[in-house]
Amino acid sequence: xxxxxxxxxxxxxxxxxxxxxxxxxxxxxxxxxxxxxxxxxxxxxxxxxxxxxxxxxxxxxxxxxxxxxxxxxxxxxxxxxxxxxxxxxxxxxxxxxxxxxxxxxxxxxxx
Amino acid sequence: xxxxxxxxxxxxxxxxxxxxxxxxxxxxxxxxxxxxxxxxxxxxxxxxxxxxxxxxxxxxxxxxxxxxxxxxxxxxxxxxxxxxxxxxxxxxxxxxxxxxxxxxxxxxxxxxxxxxxxxxxxxxxxxxxxxxxxxxxxxxxxxxxxxxxxxxxxxxxxxxxxxxxxxxxxxxxxxxxxxxxxxxxxxxxxxxxxxxxxxxxxxxxxxxxxxxxxxxxxxxxxxxxxxxxxxxxxxxxxxxxxxxxxxxxxxxxxxxxxxxxxxxxxxxxxxxxxxxxxxxxxxxxxxxxxxxxxxxxxxxxxxxxxxxxxxxxxxxxxxxxxxxxxxxxxxxxxxxxxxxxxxxxxxxxxxxxxxxxxxxxxxxxxxxxxxxxxxxxxxxxxxxxxxxxxxxxxxxxxxxxxxxxxxxxxxxxxxxxxxxxxxxxxxxxxxxxxxxxxxxxxxxxxxxxxxxxxxxxxxxxxxxxxxxxxxxxxxxxxxxxxxxxxxxxxxxxxxxxxxxxxxxxxxxxxxxxxxxxxxxxxxxxxxxxxxxxxxxxxxxxxxxxxxxxxxxxx
Numbered sequence: 004x005x006x007x008x009x010x011x012x013x014x015x016x017x018x019x020x021x022x023x024x025x026x027x028x029x030x031x032x033x034x035x036x037x038x039x040x041x042x043x044x045x046x047x048x049x050x051x052x053x054x055x056x057x058x059x060x061x062x063x064x065x066x067x068x069x070x071x072x073x074x075x076x077x078x079x080x081x082x083x084x085x086x087x088x089x090x091x092x093x094x095x096x097x098x099x100x101x102x103x104x105x106x107x108x109x110x111x112x113x114x
Numbered sequence: 115x116x117x118x119x120x121x122x123x124x125x126x127x128x129x130x131x132x133x134x135x136x137x138x139x140x141x142x143x144x145x146x147x148x149x150x151x152x153x154x155x156x157x158x159x160x161x162x163x164x165x166x167x168x169x170x171x172x173x174x175x176x177x178x179x180x181x182x183x184x185x186x187x188x189x190x191x192x193x194x195x196x197x198x199x200x201x202x203x204x205x206x207x208x209x210x211x212x213x214x215x216x217x218x219x220x221x222x223x224x225x226x227x228x229x230x231x232x233x234x235x236x237x238x239x240x241x242x243x244x245x246x247x248x249x250x251x252x253x254x255x256x257x258x259x260x261x262x263x264x265x266x267x268x269x270x271x272x273x274x275x276x277x278x279x280x281x282x283x284x285x286x287x288x289x290x291x292x293x294x295x296x297x298x299x300x301x302x303x304x305x306x307x308x309x310x311x312x313x314x315x316x317x318x319x320x321x322x323x324x325x326x327x328x329x330x331x332x333x334x335x336x337x338x339x340x341x342x343x344x345x346x347x348x349x350x351x352x353x354x355x356x357x358x359x360x361x362x363x364x365x366x367x368x369x370x371x372x373x374x375x376x377x378x379x380x381x382x383x384x385x386x387x388x389x390x391x392x393x394x395x396x397x398x399x400x401x402x403x404x405x406x407x408x409x410x411x412x413x414x415x416x417x418x419x420x421x422x423x424x425x426x427x428x429x430x431x432x433x434x435x436x437x438x439x440x441x442x443x444x445x446x447x448x449x450x451x452x453x454x455x456x457x458x459x460x461x462x463x464x465x466x467x468x469x470x471x472x473x474x475x476x477x478x479x480x481x482x483x484x485x486x487x488x489x490x491x492x493x494x495x496x497x498x499x500x501x502x503x504x505x506x507x508x509x510x511x512x513x514x515x516x517x518x519x520x521x522x523x524x525x526x527x528x529x530x531x532x533x534x535x536x537x538x539x540x541x542x543x544x545x546x547x548x549x550x551x552x553x554x555x556x557x558x559x560x561x562x563x564x565x566x567x568x569x570x571x572x573x574x575x576x577x578x579x580x581x582x583x584x585x586x587x588x589x590x591x592x593x594x595x596x597x598x599x600x601x602x603x604x605x606x607x608x609x610x611x612x613x614x615x616x617x618x619x620x621x622x623x624x625x626x627x628x629x630x631x632x633x634x635x636x637x638x639x640x641x642x643x644x645x646x647x648x649x650x651x652x653x654x655x656x657x658x659x660x661x662x663x664x665x666x667x668x
Contacts, residue, residue: 010661014654034234045227049383052369053376060368068353070367072216076223080421083230091410102658
């Protein structure tokens with residue numbers, strides 16, 4: 004799967020473009036923050052299940068049949084999905100526009 | 115407690131687990147279910163029609179492996195959901211909520227939480243670097259022969275275990291639902307799978323999965339709405355009644371035996387999350403879309419459908435506690451609280467019958483059968499791609515095979531895998547194959563995932579590290595499961611398990627990472643230097659997708 008030499012030249016130009024470093028830093032940083040949020044909430048919840056199972060079944064308020072466990076899990080289903088939507092929106096918009104611009108510049112310079 | 119966890123786990127992961135349990139105790143055939151058979155015949159005719167149409171459009175290798183890369187994000191999202199939600203999701207999870215309450219919901223969130231992580235860390239790189247198999251990515255700058263052989267060995271191991279688990283589950287399920295003989299059921303599933311994959315390739319497989327996902331979503335929603343109408347669509351009303359009639363009472367609100375200790379909880383969470391990210395048939399779906407944009411959208415739609423359906427299942431399971439659990443018709447001998455007719459997995463089916471009569475029962479049975487077909491087709495296609503694209507074209511013929519030759523091998527491989535699946539399914543009929551699903555996820559998380567993620571993120575990865583690390587992960591996952599209670603005690607009949615946990619991932623996955631990283635760092639050969647240097651170009655392509663367009667231009 005070796006790239007042709009003209010392709011390699013474009014890759015080298017892209018690498019030298021400061022906008023590329025900016026794109027990678029922005030997107031990677033964003034993806035890392037979102038991953039940390041998901042992993043922290045998810046494994047935090049699992050640790051509560053393992054160590055403090057009685058908390059899971061507690062009612063949110065007196066007489067309510069919504070428990071902490073059900074409420075937190077429903078929240079996770081919705082919130083994690085909202086995070087995927089947030090990432091897709093930003094990556095498909097802002098980040099992809101930057102990417103297209105970087106590729107355009109690099110291809111132009113080669114020619 | 116571990117045994118019960120394992121049971122619950124298996125119920126979730128594949129039809130196999132719970133079916134395996136039932137297989138021994140309840141092998142009696144059900145009477146022929148004509149509604150179900152009628153609807154299933156309709157589904158099969160429709161999918162065979164699509165396969166005929168797809169066959170005309172499957173000319174190149176790219177058409178066969180990835181539908182020419184022309185699937186949209188929305189279609190692929192539905193297909194991923196169809197690939198991911200097996201009959202076990204519908205039957206096993208409903209049964210889990212029915213018997214244990216909120217434990218089932220905890221299991222479902224573990225099944226769901228891997229998807230956002232796949233999106234954030236992997237989806238766009240997979241699409242930008244991959245072509246037909248995930249070994250295209252791991253071998254991108256490493257030794258083609260060695261790395262592809264390793265990836266193919268572990269992929270085929272995952273595919274075979276998963277396939278056998280699905281086939282045994284399918285045979286049991288079909289016997290129960292349709293009243294067909296076990297062996298005949300296996301031949302029907304195997305034959306249909308071979309036809310879809312051999313003639314229609316990825317185009318047909320994708321559409322089978324899309325249709326099945328729509329049927330599953332529609333069937334589940336209909337049952338849920340009809341069931342909820344009996345409680346005035348009030349969750350509080352549903353919960354009050356469920357707690358008052360369930361034998362566990364208030365305890366259905368608390369976690370039970372599913373996650374007995376932090377080690378098991380963490381290992382299960384890791385295995386499900388990163389196993390999903392290492393399953394060859396799931397990874398392959400990312401190569402069917404046009405570009406990274408569509409790959410991201412695929413995950414957005416897929417995770418939306420999965421999250422929605424898991425919540426439908428929660429409501430179905432809770433409603434079944436009252437509607438099925440209080441109706442003597444669904445218990446053997448009419449004794450409420452006794453053995454459920456057809457076994458515990460039939461709860462969702464009984465609920466369908468109770469709220470929608472024989473017609474809805476028939477529809478849901480057809481959905482379950484369609485579900486199995488869609489999952490085994492995806493597995494067979496991924497296995498065939500490993501044999502033909504990785505082993506035959508790249509390792510044996512060293513890239514010199516023509517497209518026609520490679521395609522012929524992939525079609526022969528699909529037929530071969532179908533036959534293997536039927537034979538193994540018959541051989542394992544009476545065995546408890548529950549451990550095979552845990553093994554498939556364990557191997558995927560330990561052999562495929564570490565090498566894949568390091569190849570995309572770490573410049574220092576070398577062939578030596580990747581190959582030895584991958585094999586260590588594979589062997590460790592197999593050994594840990596072999597020595598655990600689910601195989602060493604349950605299958606082999608020894609008194610004491612040599613490895614105390616049923617989930618291998620917490621141990622085998624870090625081990626694979628460690629070996630891969632240490633050996634890569636110690637590798638100072640000339641090839642290793644060249645491999646590290648080649649990371650730069652790969653990195654730019656992974657980030658920008660430049661150079662990846664040729665993968666989808668067919």
